[in-house]
Amino acid sequence: MKDKLYRLALRLLLNGHDAEDVVQEVMIRLWSRREEWGQWQSLEAYCMTAVKNSCLDRLRKRQLRSVGEDGAWDVNSHDKDPHEKMIAKETYMQIRKCMDELPQHQQMVIQLREVEGFSYNEIAEVLGISLDQVKVNLFRARNAIKKSITQTESSWKEDR
Amino acid sequence: MMMYKKLLVVLGLLLVGAVSYAQDDAIGKFFGKYVEDSRFSVVSVSPKMFRLFSKVNWDTIPADLRQTVSKLQSLRIISTETTPYVFYKEALAKIDMREYEELITVRDKNDNIRFVVKESGGIIHELLMIAVDKDGFTMMSFVGDIDLDKLARLSASMDIKGLEDLKNAKRKNK
Amino acid sequence: MERGQIAQLLEKYWQVETTVEEEKMLEEYFRGTDVPLEWESYRDIFSFYERERGVKPGEGLEERIMEVVRPRPRLRGAWWSAAAVIVLGLGLSLYQRDKPAMKDTYDDPQQALAAVQKALLIASRNMHKGLHPLK
Known part of the structure; x- marks a missing residue:
C-alpha cells in the first residue's frame, strides 16, 4: 500500500523527497487514529484520499510561494531518482511531459487507473468525484496522451 | 510485549502492502x-486456518518446527503431472523479478x-519454491515472517523415519 | 490474441469502455514481441505505465515511519495493546473484505497443521540440497 501512496504523491508533487514526506505524514496520522479503523470502509481508499488532499494542499502552498518569489519554484524540475535515470527513451519523456501537463484530476485518474488498476468506483471514492467525472477525465487524459505521442512519432518520421 | 510485537508485525504488513x-x-x-x-491439485491453508492452530494439540510437534509455523500466515501448493516443463517455464517467465529475488x-x-x-526491510515475507522433474511440476508458497536459517535447519534435525514419511506423503499427494 | 480483437479492445480503450481485465489483456499483448509497427507508440504508452508501477519510495521511509509508531514505554499496558490488536484486526478484515479469500483445503486445523508441517519439511530438505550439494 505504501508504494501506491508514494506513486500518487510523486505524480502530483513531481518530487521524490516531498512525496515521501507526504506518505510518512499520512501513515503516521493513520496510526494515530487507529481506534477509528474499524469504522472505515476501505483503509486503502482512505489513505489514498489523505495523500491526495495533502499533496493538493502542498501544491497550493507552493503556488503561493512561487508567486511571492517571482516564480522561483519550477514545478517541472523533476528529482532524478534512480528509476528516472533508467528511462532513456525519448517517448517515455514525451509521455511523462504530457502527463505532467495534464490538469490535476486527469493526472490522478490516469495514475489510479493505468498504473494502479483501480476500478471506476474506487477512483470516484478516492477523489470524491462522480463516476461520470471519472470517465470524462480518463477519456480526456487517455486521448491527450495518445495525441501527444502519435504527433511526436509522425514528426519524427517526417524528419527523416 | 508479545502483543506489541504482533501489533508491529501487523502494521509492518500494512506498510509493505499487507496483501x-x-x-x-x-x-x-x-x-x-x-x-x-482440474489439471492441478491444490492445497491451501488460509490465514484464518493458521489462526485456528492455537487451538490444536501441539505436543507431538518439535519445538523448532513450532516456532517456524507460528510465524507463518498462509500456505499454498499447486502441482500437476501435465506437461511439467511447460508450466515450469511459464512460472519462471511470469514471476516478477522486481518483486522476488x-x-x-x-x-x-x-x-x-x-x-x-x-523481502523488505530485512524480513522475508514470502518463500516460493518452484520444482520440476519429468513426473510433475510444483509450486509451494509460504507467506509470513520466514527465517531461512531455521527453515534450512529443520530437515537437518529430522531423523530417517521422518524422511521416509515425507517420501510417502509426497507420493500420496500425486 | 488476434490482431482484430486487439484493434477492437484498443477502440474500446480510447472510448473508456474497457474493463480493468481488458486493459490488463492489452498490456499483456503489448508486452509481447509481435506488435505491428503502427501500434509501436501504443506499446510505449502501456510499457510506460508498467514502469511507473515499479516506482518505489526510498528504503529509509519505512524505517522512519516505524520509528514514530514504535510504542513508547508509557503506553505499555496489556489492556491497551489488546484493544489495539482487536481494532487492528477489525480494520484489516474490513480492508480485506472485497478480496476473494483463499479457499481452505482442510476443515480440521489438525489436518491443516500436518500439511503445513509436511510442506515445511519438503521445502527444508530441498533447501538443504541447494546449500550443501555434497551431502
Missing part, C-alpha cells in the same frame, strides 16, 4: 487461474528446484 493476508501470494498473483484448473537454485539430473523470496 499477504489475502490472495496475493505468488501463486495467486501469477498462477491464480490454475487454482481452479532468487535465493537458491538446485539442479541435478532428477530435479530442478528454485527458491525465490520476497
